[in-house]
Amino acid sequence: MVDEKDYLVANNLNEAKVLMHEHCGNIHVLAGGTDLMVALREGKRSGRDTTYLLDISNIQELKAIERKKVTISDEDCNTNEDYIRIGAMVTFDEAAHSGLLLKTAGALCEAAKSVGAQQIRNVATIGGNVCNAAVAADSLSALTILDAKVVLEDLRGERVLSIGEFITGPGKTAINEDELLTEIRFKPLEDYYSAFVKLGRRKALAISRMNVAAALAFEDEKITEARISPGCVFATPRRVQSAEKILIGESPSEELFMEAGEEVSKEMVRITGRRWSTDYKYPALSAVTFKALAIAYNQAKSDT
Amino acid sequence: MQKLKFVLNGKCVEVEVEGCARLIDVIRENLGLTGTKEGCGIGECGACTVIIDGDAVDSCLYPALRAQGKNVTTIEGLAKDGRLSALQQAVLDHHALQCGFCTPGFIMSATALLNKNPKPSREEIKNAIAGNLCRCTGYEQMIEAVLDASGQTEIDNDSA
Ligand code: FES
Numbered sequence: 001m002v003d004e005k006d007y008l009v010a011n012n013l014n015e016a017k018v019l020m021h022e023h024c025g026n027i028h029v030l031a032g033g034t035d036l037m038v039a040l041r042e043g044k045r046s047g048r049d050t051t052y053l054l055d056i057s058n059i060q061e062l063k064a065i066e067r068k069k070v071t072i073s074d075e076d077c078n079t080n081e082d083y084i085r086i087g088a089m090v091t092f093d094e095a096a097h098s099g100l101l102l103k104t105a106g107a108l109c110e111a112a113k114s115v116g117a118q119q120i121r122n123v124a125t126i127g128g129n130v131c132n133a134a135v136a137a138d139s140l141s142a143l144t145i146l147d148a149k150v151v152l153e154d155l156r157g158e159r160v161l162s163i164g165e166f167i168t169g170p171g172k173t174a175i176n177e178d179e180l181l182t183e184i185r186f187k188p189l190e191d192y193y194s195a196f197v198k199l200g201r202r203k204a205l206a207i208s209r210m211n212v213a214a215a216l217a218f219e220d221e222k223i224t225e226a227r228i229s230p231g232c233v234f235a236t237p238r239r240v241q242s243a244e245k246i247l248i249g250e251s252p253s254e255e256l257f258m259e260a261g262e263e264v265s266k267e268m269v270r271i272t273g274r275r276w277s278t279d280y281k282y283p284a285l286s287a288v289t290f291k292a293l294a295i296a297y298n299q300a301k302s303d304t
Numbered sequence: 305m306q307k308l309k310f311v312l313n314g315k316c317v318e319v320e321v322e323g324c325a326r327l328i329d330v331i332r333e334n335l336g337l338t339g340t341k342e343g344c345g346i347g348e349c350g351a352c353t354v355i356i357d358g359d360a361v362d363s364c365l366y367p368a369l370r371a372q373g374k375n376v377t378t379i380e381g382l383a384k385d386g387r388l389s390a391l392q393q394a395v396l397d398h399h400a401l402q403c404g405f406c407t408p409g410f411i412m413s414a415t416a417l418l419n420k421n422p423k424p425s426r427e428e429i430k431n432a433i434a435g436n437l438c439r440c441t442g443y444e445q446m447i448e449a450v451l452d453a454s455g456q457t458e459i460d461n462d463s464a
């Protein structure tokens with residue numbers, strides 16, 4: 001049984017911040033609800049102990065995908081940077097079909113498409129996925145190769161954290177009790193070709209067993225930039241720089257992609273140690289990485 | 305208890321619900337429309353699919369109070385003046401059901417698809433009903449029913 005809840009609806013961001021502040025610690029944000037509704041019934045998770053649920057699905061500010069200029073204040077200078085901003089309440093379906101994201105974050109669109117059933121994609125949100133910080137969250141590896149940042153807001157102001165800083169462990173994040181995750185932002189990967197490959201149990205529904213997001217940039221037939229992030233492999237999302245280094249400066253080839261794939265598996269063993277599942281995971285992760293790199297490269301080829 | 309008002313199958317309804325009530329329970333228990341089925345209760349089977357403002361959603365995962373002011377269509381809302389919708393008729397014609405438990409959910413998913421995309425391809429149909437599990441039919445007849453309802457014969461679709 002679920003305890004009685006008070007269902008609150010915020011109609012704009014400020015209203016939401018005020019409610020979060022007022023009921024700090026006793027309120028749970030309801031994004032798409034696809035995880036929370038199940039957790040509430042099973043009596044799992046913090047949602048159970050709070051009196052209030054806060055529905056943020058009516059907040060227009062949280063639904064946009066847009067290009068934006070953001071001023072970055074460094075120690076000594078202010079620079080204007082071009083950013084893509086994804087509102088926290090953008091659904092997987094909206095992300096999968098966004099023309100702007102298709103151009104600037106192809107792997108993220110693929111990851112969004114790979115999520116659940118149409119019924120889930122219609123309601124589940126990118127912000128909710130990130131806040132749950134599930135090891136198997138589909139969007140995390142794709143956001144990691146974008147070097148995406150999350151914006152957290154409360155009544156006092158905002159903080160910007162990298163995905164790596166935000167997610168502190170499986171299911172754990174650095175969000176404060178009265179903060180809202182309002183947007184995810186990243187620098188557009190315009191010259192990159194990116195791919196997302198997932199090894200699911202059942203294509204339509206499985207949350208990822210294992211996935212890899214990869215992005216490559218080329219110049220004169222050589223790889224100039226590489227980003228690789230496996231999902232569902234490490235406790236917190238990260239890139240595998242040792243594998244990226246193998247690629248940079250080289251000419252793309254099957255052998256090279258295989259070598260990089262192997263290195264991702266080696267990194268997995270270095271970080272997580274050998275486990276009963278390693279015999280299965282090691283070749284699988286190499287193969288998924290290889291496939292992601294090959295798809296990214298093929299896009300580049302068909303583009304020229 | 306909180307007040308919930310929404311449009312269900314074209315009629316305005318008003319009920320009192322608990323803060324964390326699920327839409328499926330409100331539809332089945334409070335409003336007595338039992339065509340919407342509950343299979344898994346965790347968003348995996350699609351038996352509970354309804355259409356909200358044009359989108360297919362799992363009503364077992366949908367907070368009832370989020371439906372406030374929205375347009376909800378269930379399987380009971382498809383027939384007009386005692387006439388089945390084209391898809392409902394096609395499901396019968398193609399024997400696209402056996403036990404029938406998945407059928408309302410499947411029909412709602414496919415109806416949402418047809419409303420947005422009147423001539424879907426086989427791939428698009430498969431994708432739209434991928435979240436609807438059926439343990440009886442093997443899906444083939446369901447796909448044929450959707451093609452038929454969209455006025456496409458197999459031959460048309462293959463050559464397209
Ligand atoms: S009952 Fe809702 S998806 Fe199975």
Ligand code: FES
Pocket residue numbers: 400401402403404405406407437438439440441
């Ligand atoms: S007809 Fe029995 S589950 Fe689909």
